[in-house]
Amino acid sequence: MRYCALILLLTLSGCSTLPTPPKDQQQSLSAADTLLAQADTKAANGEIQQAIAVLERAVRLQPRNAQAWLRLAELYLSQGEYRKAEQFAGRAEQFAAGDRTLIRRSKIVIKQAHEGQRGRD
Template sequence: MKIIKRLCLLLLPWLLTACGTIPTYNSNGTEVQGSTNTSKAEQSKPTPAVKAKQAAVDETAQAPAAVLSLMKRAEEQVARGDNPGAIASLERAIRIAPRYPETYYRLGERYFNQGNYKQARSLAEKSITLGADWLLRRQAESLMERASAYQ
């Protein structure tokens, strides 16, 4: 009797897995044959004539580790009062990953602190055009407004 109980316990997960199949769909949204979990109302749904546009994979570039370390170094340089060194670090980070918007914003901040307001505004605009997320976008817009006030 113990052998039968053990055998049932071992086979139960396989049985449950076989009973719980998930329906699969092809690219136009219709169910693939062999799946029986949908009702007739769901099967008779018309497929939309216009398909949604998928977002670009690299719409906003991701920062490589070297860029992140350069940005951290720039923060340390700013804390020490080395604004020209921070600018050099951020410019190098931009050469490594030219599509990463945060480096442009941070470089714009450094130029703003130096009094180069035109360059700061230009870099904030570049950050926005590269697809800055909502928080970075707001910060860049704020930098643009502050820089415009001095021009």
Template sequence: MNWKRYSALVLPVLLLVGCYTAPQRPAEPAAPRQTTPDYDPASGGAVVTPAEEKEIQISAYEPAPAAPLTPLHSKAVGALLNTAQQQERNNDLVGAVGTIERALRIEPRNAHLWYRLATLRMTQGRHALASDLATKSLSLAGADVALKRENWQLIARARRATGDISGAKVAERKARMLN
């Protein structure tokens, strides 16, 4: 019975001890700034005085404009692209689609080939399929901003052709954001 009485007293004391924090000292004021010249390793060891320091300008980092990436493909795919281009000039859209599909079997992750197939499907009047293929190209485009912009423009035209005006406006807005 004593044990219960002591534990009822000890437990609150232990809880209070666990919550205790030592008093904090007030922070000391910061030391005044030195007016002596500082060593500047960027200038080859020259000394920068406080007066010169005021003249130094710092500008924000601006990345270089994104250059369109040239489509990289194998010789076989290049030959197939030439054949598809010739077939399209001869109005053989079915043959051109088949040729691009053969190229895609060789390089299925080539975003430029998917875009090319999307443009052919758009020319054939298969607008929903063209939009889907352009979306596939977008997913593979990586850092190629120009290709992404072309895909969004194609998606906008395809959606407008299917009557999806609000979807077309969204796609056009996304294309403009990439300019």
């Protein structure tokens, strides 16, 4: 069940990010994007804790990187850590700077986190 949620999330996150740039442009990936991509790979391999560490590194480089906060929220959601998922999604929303897709995704995580928490009570 947990894995299904994870796969779903990864697909979702795949949709809203830019397609992989062609080879010759890959070098111009920004530092934060490089880390986001790394985190995705780790998460896909089931290395969740490692993926979280990589995303925190991205947050350190760019504390206002809403994508990084959102991915953290999504990973926590996939782990059933609903309280954390909700809080990190809140930070993502805070830094979304009008990015509608991002705000929508943050709200989805918050809603799912609430549902998860309720399911537990």
